[in-house]
Amino acid sequence: xxxxxxxxxxxxxxxxxxxxxxxHTRNDWxxxxxxxxxxxxxxxxxxFGHLPHWERIQPEAENPKNYLSGAACDxxxxxxxxxxxxxxxxxxxxxxxxxxxxxxxxxxxxxxEAIDHYHxxxxxxxxxxxxxxxxxxxxxxxxxxxxKGGVHSQEFPKYFERYAKHxxxxxxxxxxxxxxxxxxxxxxxxxxxxxxWPPQEKSLWRAYRVFHILARxxxxxxxxxxxxxxxxxxxxxxxxxxxVPYQKTxxxxxxxxxxxxFFTNEYMxxxxxxxHDFLTVQxxxxxxxxxxxxxxxxxxxxxxxxxxxxxxxxxxILRWLNSFHLPLYITENGLADALDTKRESFIKEHLRFIxxxxxxxxxxxxxxxxxxxxxFEWDKGFWPRFGLIEIDxxxxxxxxxPSALAxxxxxETHTLEF
Ligand code: FCB
Numbered sequence: 001x002x003x004x005x006x007x008x009x010x011x012x013x014x015x016x017x018x019x020x021x022x023x024h025t026r027n028d029w030x031x032x033x034x035x036x037x038x039x040x041x042x043x044x045x046x047x048f049g050h051l052p053h054w055e056r057i058q059p060e061a062e063n064p065k066n067y068l069s070g071a072a073c074d075x076x077x078x079x080x081x082x083x084x085x086x087x088x089x090x091x092x093x094x095x096x097x098x099x100x101x102x103x104x105x106x107x108x109x110x111x112x113e114a115i116d117h118y119h120x121x122x123x124x125x126x127x128x129x130x131x132x133x134x135x136x137x138x139x140x141x142x143x144x145x146x147x148k149g150g151v152h153s154q155e156f157p158k159y160f161e162r163y164a165k166h167x168x169x170x171x172x173x174x175x176x177x178x179x180x181x182x183x184x185x186x187x188x189x190x191x192x193x194x195x196x197w198p199p200q201e202k203s204l205w206r207a208y209r210v211f212h213i214l215a216r217x218x219x220x221x222x223x224x225x226x227x228x229x230x231x232x233x234x235x236x237x238x239x240x241x242x243x244v245p246y247q248k249t250x251x252x253x254x255x256x257x258x259x260x261x262f263f264t265n266e267y268m269x270x271x272x273x274x275x276h277d278f279l280t281v282q283x284x285x286x287x288x289x290x291x292x293x294x295x296x297x298x299x300x301x302x303x304x305x306x307x308x309x310x311x312x313x314x315x316x317i318l319r320w321l322n323s324f325h326l327p328l329y330i331t332e333n334g335l336a337d338a339l340d341t342k343r344e345s346f347i348k349e350h351l352r353f354i355x356x357x358x359x360x361x362x363x364x365x366x367x368x369x370x371x372x373x374x375x376f377e378w379d380k381g382f383w384p385r386f387g388l389i390e391i392d393x394x395x396x397x398x399x400x401x402p403s404a405l406a407x408x409x410x411x412e413t414h415t416l417e418f
Contacts, residue, residue, distance in 0.1 A: 011366030242313025
């Protein structure tokens with residue numbers, strides 16, 4: 001048996017985001033869901049019919065209700081219970097996001113009730129020994145801002161900075177770690193390159209502009225936060241994907257890897273260079289590229305969503321990020337696995353490679369599994385199950401999955417056993 005020890009002050013936790021768990025949010029996504037639920041249900045077979053377990057997911061995937069976030073996990077009310085569970089699983093940190101549309105439902109008018117709510121959330125976390133990592137924007141927008149063009153508006157950085165200032169002034173004594181934006185590149189890709197997510201504006205020119213607008217928003221917020229609290233640590237949650245060429249000798253395959261790596265992993269970091277106290281890794285995707293096509297490697301195991309599992313990829317990403325000489329946190333890494341047969345080994349395998357990076361002297365300081373709870377997975381709805389904790393969406397009952405206990409044991413002992 002091998003024992004891999006992690007640093008004593010390593011942070012262990014899980015992540016959530018407001019729209020995906022809170023329930024009853026009213027923002028650009030909730031409105032879009034109402035208009036698109038029937039279409040998404042009809043398209044489910046085309047998107048997921050090829051998956052080996054299609055029959056298991058079909059009833060949910062073909063039901064329009066699956067695509068309405070609605071009450072979600074009712075976490076807005078049940079956060080105490082959920083954080084009790086996180087504490088019982090030996091987590092010592094938790095990442096969550098503040099819902100902008102609750103805080104500023106009307107332009108420039110900040111809602112005191114919502115502000116008090118997140119004070120309570122933070123108090124509850126601290127009482128349970130959970131270090132908060134707070135995301136300011138996890139994709140959903142107040143309706144007034146969506147109407148102005150959302151992240152495609154040149155004014156977005158101004159509005160975001162104002163919101164960030166308001167939030168940080170409120171919570172500066174309770175929060176040390178701030179994450180400004182969640183995965184800008186995912187939004188750019190899904191909303192503006194593929195045109196699948198709201199506002200479904202497919203245009204490469206727009207995608208390019210949004211890159212720059214979001215980078216400006218982050219950079220402005222970075223300075224604003226430090227002005228309010230010089231001890232704050234500010235970062236941006238970046239999706240980082242693993243890319244390898246189908247044939248190592250093919251210059252075309254290698255060229256596609258370089259281009260994909262540049263736009264997916266690197267460009268945002270370049271635009272925000274000098275505006276990070278730490279860097280993050282949100283790792284889900286491995287791509288073997290045969291020129292411009294992704295070639296699914298059948299030897300790899302896959303998630304319920306058909307995403308290829310490749311734990312080694314996280315090691316290469318960490319090695320690359322290390323060249324920026326900043327502390328690193330894994331702020332998301334997780335698996336859709338309703339039957340919970342693969343999650344434990346998924347977590348352990350990824351942690352094994354993270355440990356290998358730490359052994360090499362790479363400064364990795366924490367790991368947040370996605371997600372604490374099953375939740376609303378954007379345009380795919382509720383059927384993908386990422387949670388350490390299972391949610392029964394009819395009764396809102398929480399059930400701790402076996403893999404959560406296995407991860408809890410690692411968090412408790414700071415040791416990974418093989
Ligand atoms: C990430 C998102 C998160 C969740 C996971 C599965 O890209 O940040 O909200 O949807 O994927």
